[in-house]
Amino acid sequence: MMNFRTGLFAAVVSLAIAAPAYADKLDDIIASGKLRCAVTLDFPPMGSRDESNNPIGFDVDTCNDLAKILGVEAEIVETPFPDRVPALVSGRADVGVASTSDTLERAKTIGFSIPYFAFKMVVLTKEGSNIDSYESLKGRKVGSTAGTYEAIALEADVKKWNDSKGSFRSYQTQADVFLALSQGQIEATVVTNTVAQATVKSGRFKGFVVGGDSGYVTDFVSLIALRQEYGLLNYLNLFVHQQVRTGRYKELFDKWVGGDLPGLTVPGVYY
Amino acid sequence: MFNYTFHWRPAFNALPRMFEGALVSLQIAVLSLVIGTAIAVVLALGRRSDNRLFYGFATGWVELARNTPALFQVYMTYFGLGSLGIHLDSYASLLVGISFNNAGYLAESFRGGLNAIPETQTRAARSLGMGATQAFRLVVLPQMFRIVFYPLTNQMVWALLMTSLGVTVGLNTDLTGVTQELNVRTFRTFEYFLFAAVIYYLMAKFITLSARLLAWRLFRY
Numbered sequence: 001m002m003n004f005r006t007g008l009f010a011a012v013v014s015l016a017i018a019a020p021a022y023a024d025k026l027d028d029i030i031a032s033g034k035l036r037c038a039v040t041l042d043f044p045p046m047g048s049r050d051e052s053n054n055p056i057g058f059d060v061d062t063c064n065d066l067a068k069i070l071g072v073e074a075e076i077v078e079t080p081f082p083d084r085v086p087a088l089v090s091g092r093a094d095v096g097v098a099s100t101s102d103t104l105e106r107a108k109t110i111g112f113s114i115p116y117f118a119f120k121m122v123v124l125t126k127e128g129s130n131i132d133s134y135e136s137l138k139g140r141k142v143g144s145t146a147g148t149y150e151a152i153a154l155e156a157d158v159k160k161w162n163d164s165k166g167s168f169r170s171y172q173t174q175a176d177v178f179l180a181l182s183q184g185q186i187e188a189t190v191v192t193n194t195v196a197q198a199t200v201k202s203g204r205f206k207g208f209v210v211g212g213d214s215g216y217v218t219d220f221v222s223l224i225a226l227r228q229e230y231g232l233l234n235y236l237n238l239f240v241h242q243q244v245r246t247g248r249y250k251e252l253f254d255k256w257v258g259g260d261l262p263g264l265t266v267p268g269v270y271y
Numbered sequence: 272m273f274n275y276t277f278h279w280r281p282a283f284n285a286l287p288r289m290f291e292g293a294l295v296s297l298q299i300a301v302l303s304l305v306i307g308t309a310i311a312v313v314l315a316l317g318r319r320s321d322n323r324l325f326y327g328f329a330t331g332w333v334e335l336a337r338n339t340p341a342l343f344q345v346y347m348t349y350f351g352l353g354s355l356g357i358h359l360d361s362y363a364s365l366l367v368g369i370s371f372n373n374a375g376y377l378a379e380s381f382r383g384g385l386n387a388i389p390e391t392q393t394r395a396a397r398s399l400g401m402g403a404t405q406a407f408r409l410v411v412l413p414q415m416f417r418i419v420f421y422p423l424t425n426q427m428v429w430a431l432l433m434t435s436l437g438v439t440v441g442l443n444t445d446l447t448g449v450t451q452e453l454n455v456r457t458f459r460t461f462e463y464f465l466f467a468a469v470i471y472y473l474m475a476k477f478i479t480l481s482a483r484l485l486a487w488r489l490f491r492y
Contacts, residue, residue, distance in 0.1 A: 184358060
């Protein structure tokens, strides 16, 4: 029969071995002292780089806020749109702060917080293209960033219009989309109002103009984390809620975007 | 830690679309090899030519094709020519880019092949009454293709794998394009990329094996 001391020893050892298994992602982040955020940096004003190549933008500030509240250091992991989920799954980042649209398809794979931002989609085109509304995109060469909310909606409409002259191209980065648009490989794209504003204002591309509203429903975007990390997801929900409640959301919005503050709720339904 | 549960069923449902993409990839690879081979014969002659201009042109092409990344070549065909106002669509850019690359690599193989054929072959053919072109076409060229057949097969496999670069210039109908579309829409990265890798592997094997079979039929004495 096992005596008391051996039993106690065994219990302590097994607890020590088993204990780390109970530490979830939120514990890991706090313990490691570092919060690694996947942020897309070719998506101004949400994420971009300043003259000295430092990451800046709404998403970068949001990540910094989150890290500060957790009492850890923020690390920005630059992540192009298509790589956001692989970055989380492979453990290169803890949280995605990268304007991720909360589609049901994606929710099968990744966990979403409540929306932390909302976009309206507009048509971006070049002067002299005679595109002044979403409907006039019919029969035109259009394109967008692969996998984004607007790319999926635009491609579906191009298929629906079924005009032999029209075509849809998807590019791997927002920068390539603008390059293609400025060179005339495509005649128009659909982007978020924020990106359109920032790009037209920056003057980096000559002749870019906003060609009207897209008429898509509001694109709500969320913070993302691994689907099974409920502790972290709960924390993110509370974090988003507090950002709005404390006025920090408005502050960041005024700093980076400006204009009418988009609401983050839909009337008539719980999240 | 690998924290991921595989969803195989949706991935299997997407297989037909991926096979369609695979056919497009194969089509581009075959076309680019045919175009590349045709150009490579000319370039190989240029590399052996005494005409400075012809030699310079062929050497320039070969140098550029062999010493820059294929990604750069495809990207330049699309965005580089685009900035000069020449708009090739994604499919054409990829085809041109890979053909350019194929031609450069094959030209050097062909040159080696031509060097391996003794000069006496041409002389013997000429003394039988053949013209210079006839001798080249009927005697030298067939022997060269026998010598370079395996490098050619190699290049075909390489061309197939290079078609995956089309995704960088907006191609969404080839295997990588389709895979990437599925990936970004559903975020089931590992399932789709695994399937794509298997399909690429099988296609490459198919090319190698059928080339062996073809060589066995064609090159028996």
